[in-house]
Amino acid sequence: MDKEQLMSLAIEARDLSYSPYSHFAVGAALLCTDGTVYVGANIENSSYPLCMCAERNAIYNAMMHGKTTDDFAALAVVADTDGPCTPCGACRQVFAELFAEDMPIYMGNLEGEIQETNTKELVPFAFTGDAL
Numbered sequence: 333m334d335k336e337q338l339m340s341l342a343i344e345a346r347d348l349s350y351s352p353y354s355h356f357a358v359g360a361a362l363l364c365t366d367g368t369v370y371v372g373a374n375i376e377n378s379s380y381p382l383c384m385c386a387e388r389n390a391i392y393n394a395m396m397h398g399k400t401t402d403d404f405a406a407l408a409v410v411a412d413t414d415g416p417c418t419p420c421g422a423c424r425q426v427f428a429e430l431f432a433e434d435m436p437i438y439m440g441n442l443e444g445e446i447q448e449t450n451t452k453e454l455v456p457f458a459f460t461g462d463a464l
């Protein structure tokens with residue numbers, strides 16, 4: 333599956349966003365090494381800190397279907413932003429925990445822009461379990 337196809341699945345997932353407070357819908361799609369894709373969208377709550385991001389919903393969706401860190405191959409995230417949608421700090425910390433540092437992360441928008449990055453770039457000097 334190429335990055336455009338993975339991004340299309342993230343755009344489809346974005347339609348499932350529950351974002352009545354921010355009106356900022358985000359979609360994500362996580363490709364696994366066996367070809368399966370797990371999607372997520374942001375789910376908000378009137379108690380704002382409980383809002384969950386699209387990226388983490390996609391990752392946790394995969395894990396609840398038995399996938400583990402070794403299965404993760406690529407992530408796409410998308411929103412209706414001027415430039416490619418960049419993941420929040422909380423999601424970056426989860427990437428640092430669960431993704432290989434060079435795993436492709438595709439950041440996109442509805443204009444079709446796609447920028448590739450990875451955890452090494454998004455989370456320099458990451459805090460990890462190695463420190464504990």
Ligand code: THU
Pocket residue numbers: 351354356357358373374375376383384385386387418419420423
């Ligand atoms: N959001 C995501 O889903 N992913 C990000 O990386 C950035 C923020 C969501 C959280 C909240 O529902 C809305 O976007 C506005 O912050």
